[in-house]
Amino acid sequence: MSKNILGREIPNYIEGYGAAVPYAGLNTRRPNGSGKIKLRPNQRGKNKVLKSIEDAITASGLKSGMTISFHHHLRNGDRVVNLVLDACFRMGVRDLTLFPTALFEVHEPIIEHIKNGVVRRIMGSVNGPVGRMVSSGVLPEPVVLRSHGGRPRAIMSGEAPIDVAFIAAPCADRWGNLSGLSGSSRCGSLGYAHTDALYADMVVALTDNLCSCLIAPVSIPQTHIDFLVEIPSIGDPKGIVSGSTAVTRDPLRLLIARYASRVIEASPYFKEGISFQTGAGGIPLAVTAFMKEAMIRSSVRGNIGLGGITGYFVELLKEGFLKRLLDVQSFDATAIQSLCEDPSHIEISADWYANPWNAGAAVDMLDATVLGATEIDRDFNVNVNTESDGALLHGIGGHQDTAAGASVTIIAQPLMRGRIPCATPRVHCVTTPGETIDALVTEYGVTVNPNNADLLERVRGKSDLPLVSMDELIDKASALSGRMDEIEQGDKIVAVIEWRDGSVIDIVRSRG
Amino acid sequence: MKKALAGTLESSDCCVTLTEKNLGSGLSLTVSGTERFMSAITETVGDVAGSFGISDVDIFVQDRGALDVVLRSRLEAAILRYETDEA
Amino acid sequence: MRRTMMYLPGNNPNMLLKGYLFRPDGLIFDLEDAVSANQKDAARILVRNVLSSQSFGDCEVSVRINALDTEFWRDDLCAVGAAAAINRRVNGIRMPKAESKESVIALDDTLSELEDKNSLPQGHFKIFCLLESANAVWKAYDIATASRRVTGLTPGGEDLAADLRTTRSREESELDWIRKMILVAGRAAGVDVLDAAYPLIHDLEGLKKQTEGIRQLGFDGKSVLHPSQIQVIHDVFTPSATDIEKSLRIVRAAAEATKNGQGAVAVDGRLVDVPVIKRAMYLLTLAGLDAEEAVL
Structure with a gap:
């Protein structure tokens, strides 16, 4: 057991995970190892299209104990994960490692497959009922959480090899070219699937829209696809379009968004050519709207909009406030349409988006980013993974990556959610280290990280931005909430939280 | 059977319901909503019930993230209504 | 206010x-x-x-x-x-x-x-x-x-x-x-x-x-x-920049006059009396400025 530099205890060896390198700074580990892109014997004359998922499982050579991967571009409308696991169950394939880029409520049936032994281990986010189940310690091996950038890094370095990648494709042709741009299940960018397609030993695409002609444009080319299955439906369009793409109308959240936008304006980066990312979610989207107002007022035009792309960013592109959009995930119909039509709206892979070990990732181009948090502590360490009751809640998403890449990282969050404070002396677990966080913005005002003296000075002069120190904020929050009961924790490690470079930034133990 | 309630189920509020119990059966408390504040809520209920000298009631707190000052207020209002209820 | x-x-x-x-x-x-x-x-x-x-x-x-x-x-x-x-x-x-x-x-x-x-x-x-x-x-x-x-x-x-x-x-x-x-x-x-x-x-x-x-x-x-x-x-x-500037001049002129023991205050060649000076000070307050500091 040793402590990493954030004071979190990390065992040297974690059962079901392996040797743990404790986090020791933003670049703890150096690039190491390399995964292989598998070469295939000549495929001429082969018909890739199979009749059923079962046939694909057989053809791919999927056996018990292997690792299978999925992307989450179909979000809460996805049908593919459940269908594949059901087929594995029927065929007696078990003890699989599930390696999705994220999971949603629609994936609750995984609970059954954990109980019946199809799924033994999960590398990816777990939330809702699956999260609570995992938090109680039911899986033999801990969940491994990686960021959007850390995941492709782990695949490309060979640390997280994939036996079979299952890629849901809204649009495909019989040679195996894939895209997300058309079809009833269209989802826009397929950015999270690219690395899996390149590095998995076997790649199976599933589509409900098999085109007779070669599709155009192509997102993932035929050179990576081994088999294709046509099924009636890969996803429910109502669940594919994200539920979180409306600007908040709550006055308190608007107040916070206004403060956050003003902080960006006060920073040295609010000038011609600014590049930024705001998450999807009520507050960040409102920040986008306020930033547009600020850009109009100051005659500033931006450069790149990054991330999960919503209609609000498309509007900024169309109206000339941004020059390009880099899209790793398209959140709504407007974004999908824009990706189809506008050459300045570019689909990027998760590797391009956020991999810390390539020749240059998009997150490093960011001047500013606005993120959320469940908890934040005196050292500005942020927790997005567990709820206040210690149950696993969210995946990391791009949090670590954008925080590390952006010049100004702002956490915009209400201080109190009901009676529960988000500012606390010590977070339950660390997702993103304090040194990457420049400011916290709450309804009480702006709390600047003392390690950014320049930003502190710039914000100090502004009469409409109340400044409050982190200590004051934590004291205030604690006075408001009163005494909180301790979370009962077991000994078993249920999750390992990796930093984007594969070092271990924290672990989560079982609840109760 | 005497019964009174105060408060709402809106966010940041709580609903407190007092129901009469048999004489001599003491105070009982049920809380739904937040797990992390059981001790704090129990202490506040005991405190307020004690200061109003109320007993032989069941107190049901449906919490929606109410701060202590709100819980105390709803308790006091429910007790006031309970005591003026002629049921 | x-x-x-x-x-x-x-x-x-x-x-x-x-x-x-x-x-x-x-x-x-x-x-x-x-x-x-x-x-x-x-x-x-x-x-x-x-x-x-x-x-x-x-x-x-x-x-x-x-x-x-x-x-x-x-x-x-x-x-x-x-x-x-x-x-x-x-x-x-x-x-x-x-x-x-x-x-x-x-x-x-x-x-x-x-x-x-x-x-x-x-x-x-x-x-x-x-x-x-x-x-x-x-x-x-x-x-x-x-x-x-x-x-x-x-x-x-x-x-x-x-x-x-x-x-x-x-x-x-x-x-x-x-x-x-x-x-x-x-x-x-x-x-x-x-x-x-x-x-x-x-x-x-x-x-x-x-x-x-x-x-x-x-x-x-x-x-x-x-x-x-x-x-x-x-x-x-919130007063406009012009209003603020004018009020600053009035308030400064008034302070100057007091310092020199003069009864009458003149701004831009016109006499200004107490209600006008008071209004100027109020305007500066509305603008978030301290009237006394403004004089210095």
Whole structure:
């Protein structure tokens, strides 16, 4: 057991995970190892299209104990994960490692497959009922959480090899070219699937829209696809379009968004050519709207909009406030349409988006980013993974990556959610280290990280931005909430939280 | 059977319901909503019930993230209504 | 400054606890119209406890009690008194349906008793009178001068229109003369004049127009129903750069004249007298500048 530099205890060896390198700074580990892109014997004359998922499982050579991967571009409308696991169950394939880029409520049936032994281990986010189940310690091996950038890094370095990648494709042709741009299940960018397609030993695409002609444009080319299955439906369009793409109308959240936008304006980066990312979610989207107002007022035009792309960013592109959009995930119909039509709206892979070990990732181009948090502590360490009751809640998403890449990282969050404070002396677990966080913005005002003296000075002069120190904020929050009961924790490690470079930034133990 | 309630189920509020119990059966408390504040809520209920000298009631707190000052207020209002209820 | 005073519904914990974060100049904890009759008791307790135990930034804190012809107002005042005993910042009573100088005197007397009972200094509580009928508006000066506690006059909106036997229109032309009358009465009596709230919460353009109009009439501020209205009103009351610059020159000239022992103050070749200098200092306050610092 040793402590990493954030004071979190990390065992040297974690059962079901392996040797743990404790986090020791933003670049703890150096690039190491390399995964292989598998070469295939000549495929001429082969018909890739199979009749059923079962046939694909057989053809791919999927056996018990292997690792299978999925992307989450179909979000809460996805049908593919459940269908594949059901087929594995029927065929007696078990003890699989599930390696999705994220999971949603629609994936609750995984609970059954954990109980019946199809799924033994999960590398990816777990939330809702699956999260609570995992938090109680039911899986033999801990969940491994990686960021959007850390995941492709782990695949490309060979640390997280994939036996079979299952890629849901809204649009495909019989040679195996894939895209997300058309079809009833269209989802826009397929950015999270690219690395899996390149590095998995076997790649199976599933589509409900098999085109007779070669599709155009192509997102993932035929050179990576081994088999294709046509099924009636890969996803429910109502669940594919994200539920979180409306600007908040709550006055308190608007107040916070206004403060956050003003902080960006006060920073040295609010000038011609600014590049930024705001998450999807009520507050960040409102920040986008306020930033547009600020850009109009100051005659500033931006450069790149990054991330999960919503209609609000498309509007900024169309109206000339941004020059390009880099899209790793398209959140709504407007974004999908824009990706189809506008050459300045570019689909990027998760590797391009956020991999810390390539020749240059998009997150490093960011001047500013606005993120959320469940908890934040005196050292500005942020927790997005567990709820206040210690149950696993969210995946990391791009949090670590954008925080590390952006010049100004702002956490915009209400201080109190009901009676529960988000500012606390010590977070339950660390997702993103304090040194990457420049400011916290709450309804009480702006709390600047003392390690950014320049930003502190710039914000100090502004009469409409109340400044409050982190200590004051934590004291205030604690006075408001009163005494909180301790979370009962077991000994078993249920999750390992990796930093984007594969070092271990924290672990989560079982609840109760 | 005497019964009174105060408060709402809106966010940041709580609903407190007092129901009469048999004489001599003491105070009982049920809380739904937040797990992390059981001790704090129990202490506040005991405190307020004690200061109003109320007993032989069941107190049901449906919490929606109410701060202590709100819980105390709803308790006091429910007790006031309970005591003026002629049921 | 009383540019904005925001109503907080007395039975709504969320707004009572967080309203001050939107930084209006004042808060009005509302036990009257925002609370239904069967919740008056619960709201009173909630408001009393919140006022006693929380802080409200720099906001001026007042409570709108129920009218003196109801069964609620005495209990309301007891609650306010108890809160003020613990939190001295609680010092405003907003009196609905102020009809006559007699009713103001009755309230004044009750407030004196309340101050005694709660060991507060005499005169601690101020009164804001809501004039909600034609009769009240006609008697505005008498009402405003009925007690030294009276610190502000406000026209009622809906009730007033009904009493005039008309309805409240979007441009509120029917209230035009009412506003002017109250303005004159208030100035003559030496109290603040604060306009009624703009009821169309989502119409910020309409709010801006109305606020510009009442500012021009000479009003000191406006009631607020929703946080989104605050910034709009503050912007209207914030002086322009030209006004600020001119006020700075007046204030500096006045300070210079005092320093040199001169009686008359001249700016741009014209004599300016005390009311003008006072107005310039007030304008600088509105702009968020300290008049004394500005002189240096």
